[in-house]
Amino acid sequence: MSFVEIDVFGVYVAPIVPMMLAAVLVTLAFRWVAVSVGLFRWVWHPALFEFSVFLIVLAAMVLTVGILKLNL
Template identity: 60%
Template sequence: MSFVEVNLFGVYVAPIAVMMVAAWLILIPLRRVADHFGLLRHVWHPALFAFAVYLIALSCIVLLVAR
């Protein structure tokens, strides 16, 4: 498992930063779908639930890249 820095217009960015942005981009449609179907009404703390889903998406991305 070796993570390599990403060259973004001459600036080296840590790979976790790119993965965090990817997880955030995955979270946006998931949150809209959950809101559309009313799933967030059944959750005690919607912001905490969204953060947990974000962490799950980020963990999945890290595990997929680490393979």
Template identity: 50%
Template sequence: MLAEVDLFGIFVSPIAVYAVAAVLVTLLCRYFLWRVGALSWFWHVALFEIAFFVCVLCLMVIYV
């Protein structure tokens, strides 16, 4: 579990750090799914992407 991060004298909550890392992981997975063609399997791609981001964020908070 992370503690507060000091960013130029401002303390940032750890969830913000996890969220930035989750965005990067989500973008990487999204690119991979797009290249493979798996994004066309989903009815509502934007809903899938938001749900996938939330899942990645939750997993990062629990296991990192």
């Protein structure tokens, strides 16, 4: 996997930053669904669960982007 920096108005940003922002949005959407369904009633530590979901989503995004860049 090779990631390159992203040029944002002359400032180089690490490629993990946009992936982290996307992972936060996906996690917030998951949290909204989980609260409306009532999933957090069954979770022992909701903050730890939410952080774990964020890490899983972020890792999946990093692996997906890495694999797609290798196959292009």
